[in-house]
Amino acid sequence: xxxxxxxxxxxxxxxxxxxxxxxxxxxxxxxxxxxxxxxxxxxxxxxxxxxxxxxxxxxxxxxxxxxxxxxxxxxxxxxxxxxxxxxxxxxxxxxxxxxxxxxxxxxxxxxxxxxxxxxxxxxxxxxxxxxxxxxxxxxxxxxxxxxxxxxxxxxxxx
Numbered sequence: 001x002x003x004x005x006x007x008x009x010x011x012x013x014x015x016x017x018x019x020x021x022x023x024x025x026x027x028x029x030x031x032x033x034x035x036x037x038x039x040x041x042x043x044x045x046x047x048x049x050x051x052x053x054x055x056x057x058x059x060x061x062x063x064x065x066x067x068x069x070x071x072x073x074x075x076x077x078x079x080x081x082x083x084x085x086x087x088x089x090x091x092x093x094x095x096x097x098x099x100x101x102x103x104x105x106x107x108x109x110x111x112x113x114x115x116x117x118x119x120x121x122x123x124x125x126x127x128x129x130x131x132x133x134x135x136x137x138x139x140x141x142x143x144x145x146x147x148x149x150x151x152x153x154x155x156x157x158x
Contacts, residue, residue: 012067023085024056029097030092055092059085 031051032042062081066073 007132014062016063016067020056023059023089024052024054027055027088027092028052030149033095055088058088 028048028051029042032048033042034041062085066081090137122133
């Protein structure tokens with residue numbers, strides 16, 4: 001038995017179960033979460049269990065199919081399944097707002113929008129820093145390559 005393929009299978013199983021448990025947990029918690037004026041509390045019901053099983057099974061089946069079939073997975077299934085999971089995640093984020101009054105809802109969405117903009121700006125800044133570091137590394141490698149081509153020794157202190 002090939003140990004690399006066995007370790008890959010084990011890793012994909014761990015990733016699949018962990019992701020499915022996390023996704024099911026998020027859906028269950030968002031269903032149980034109740035936001036009322038004086039407090040925030042959890043109200044567990046049969047719908048909490050149903051939300052967990054729907055989230056767990058949808059993520060598990062999608063990821064297991066992707067890991068087992070690999071690149072032979074149809075493109076429509078990969079993109080469609082990812083879209084379904086993204087819609088379910090957006091629903092899980094917005095579902096706790098169901099019990100908030102309409103006048104308070106606008107304030108919550110303003111805060112959510114500001115937080116998402118802040119996160120997006122941070123991700124763009126990180127992406128730009130990584131891109132700049134990669135370009136600098138490519139320039140340095142090209143410079144070293146040109147020095148070696150010219151027959152000069154490369155100075156290690158650069």
